[in-house]
Amino acid sequence: xxxxxxxxxxxxxxxxxxxxxxxxxxxxxxxxxxxxxxxxxxxxxxxxxxxxxxxxxxxxxxxxxxxxxxxxxxxxxxxxxxxxxxxxxxxxxxxxxxxxxxxxxxxxxxxxxxxxxxxxxxxxxxxxxxxxxxxxxxxxxxxxxxxxxxxxxxxxxxxxxxxxxxxxxxxxxxxxxxxxxxxxxxxxxxxxxxxxxxxxxxxxxxxxxxxxxxxxxxxxxxxxxxxxxxxxxxxxxxxxxxxxxxxxxxxxxxxxxxx
Numbered sequence: 001x002x003x004x005x006x007x008x009x010x011x012x013x014x015x016x017x018x019x020x021x022x023x024x025x026x027x028x029x030x031x032x033x034x035x036x037x038x039x040x041x042x043x044x045x046x047x048x049x050x051x052x053x054x055x056x057x058x059x060x061x062x063x064x065x066x067x068x069x070x071x072x073x074x075x076x077x078x079x080x081x082x083x084x085x086x087x088x089x090x091x092x093x094x095x096x097x098x099x100x101x102x103x104x105x106x107x108x109x110x111x112x113x114x115x116x117x118x119x120x121x122x123x124x125x126x127x128x129x130x131x132x133x134x135x136x137x138x139x140x141x142x143x144x145x146x147x148x149x150x151x152x153x154x155x156x157x158x159x160x161x162x163x164x165x166x167x168x169x170x171x172x173x174x175x176x177x178x179x180x181x182x183x184x185x186x187x188x189x190x191x192x193x194x195x196x197x198x199x200x201x202x203x204x205x206x207x208x209x210x211x212x213x214x215x216x217x218x219x220x221x222x223x224x225x226x227x228x229x230x231x232x233x234x235x236x237x238x239x240x241x242x243x244x245x246x247x248x249x250x251x252x253x254x255x256x257x258x259x
Contacts, residue, residue, distance in 0.1 A: 006105050006247040007080060013188045014228060015047040020185075021157045021164060030058045036071060038152060042254075043073035052083045059093050063255060072256045078103070079249045087251055095253040102236055104244035105190075106227040108220050112243050114209065116217065121210035122171040127162065129155035134169045134176035135195075142197040154181060168214050170198075170207040177202035182215040184222065191219045193229040208238060 016032055019025050022041070023034040032047040043066050050058055059075075066073045075095065077087045091097060126132060132150050139147035157165045163184070170178040180195035193215060198207050219227060228247065231239055 001105075001107070001245060003080075003246055003248060006245065009189065009226070010103070010105065010228065010247055011047065013185075014190050014192070018046065018185050018188065021161055030054065031062060033062065033065070033073075035066075035069060038156065041071075041153075043069070043071050045073065045075040048081065048086075050082055050086065055083050055086060055089050056093075059090060063093060066255065067257050070257055070259075072254065075253045075255070077251050077253055087253060090253045090255075095255045098252045098254060099232070101230045101232065101250050101252065103247040103250055104229050104231050104236070104239050105247045106216075106239075106242070106244045108216065108225060108227060110243060111216055111220070115213045115242060116220075117213065119210050119214050119217075121205070121207055123168055123210050123214045124171065125214070126167040126169055127158065129158045131169075132158075132167070134171075135167060135179040135181075137176050138169070138179040138197055138199060139195075141199045166215065166218055168211050170211055172202050172205070172207075177205075178207040178211060180211040180215065182218065184219075184224065189224065190226045190228045191215075191222075191224045193227055196229075196235055208235070209242070212239075212242070 020034055022038045023036055023043070026033050026035065030049055031045050033043065033045050035043045045062060048058065062075070075090055077090065083089070087097060126135065129151065132155055135154065136147040136150040139150060154165065154167055158167065165181055165183050167181040168179065169176050178198035180193065180197070183192045183194065193212070196208055196211060216227060229239060229244065230250070
């Protein structure tokens with residue numbers, strides 16, 4: 001499929017109608033937004049209907065809304081969003097843009113054989129939230145940041161809605177080496193892939209592909225048609241070699257509330 005065909009599928013399922021755990025979805029005439037209901041999380045703008053004349057006022061309105069909530073939020077700008085200078089307008093109102101991401105999609109009906117073969121690495125699905133310590137260890141080892149969010153964000157879903165998300169870890173000699181998870185929004189043709197982080201000393205061992213295969217095979221078993229992933233520069237070439245196609249480019253634009 002070309003990007004426009006992907007976008008026609010992706011937007012309704014993954015931006016307009018999607019619901020997230022622990023978030024309140026609200027639809028206004030101009031945006032679809034999600035307010036975080038947990039402690040210390042951030043909200044988000046998932047989709048917008050804007051043009052050159054309405055954008056600036058809509059941005060101010062959303063800033064005021066999340067300021068009243070005392071909540072940070074992310075406005076994720078896709079390269080086909082309107083107006084074309086939406087990212088620049090957000091930055092002009094105090095948003096900070098993060099690194100470019102490339103949104104990729106895979107039609108599982110055309111998934112390559114390598115993703116359908118039995119997984120030979122030591123990959124385990126984590127169902128007990130207490131085992132998330134292994135995922136936290138990987139996240140902290142890869143990113144050098146506090147990974148305690150793993151227990152609140154992933155743990156709450158595993159406890160409250162275990163069918164919604166599957167968390168996997170890959171091990172080398174019994175040591176957690178890589179971790180990833182997959183989100184299955186109800187009624188959605190897309191499952192989204194997250195994580196895929198591997199400790200430096202365990203890279204080049206096929207763990208990334210093994211975790212990808214485990215999640216793809218679960219999605220196929222659950223009769224999900226498409227996978228999507230927000231790819232970073234390191235993972236994008238691997239994913240494209242496995243058949244993932246470009247849907248769009250995007251920038252997460254972050255706004256922090258004033259205390």
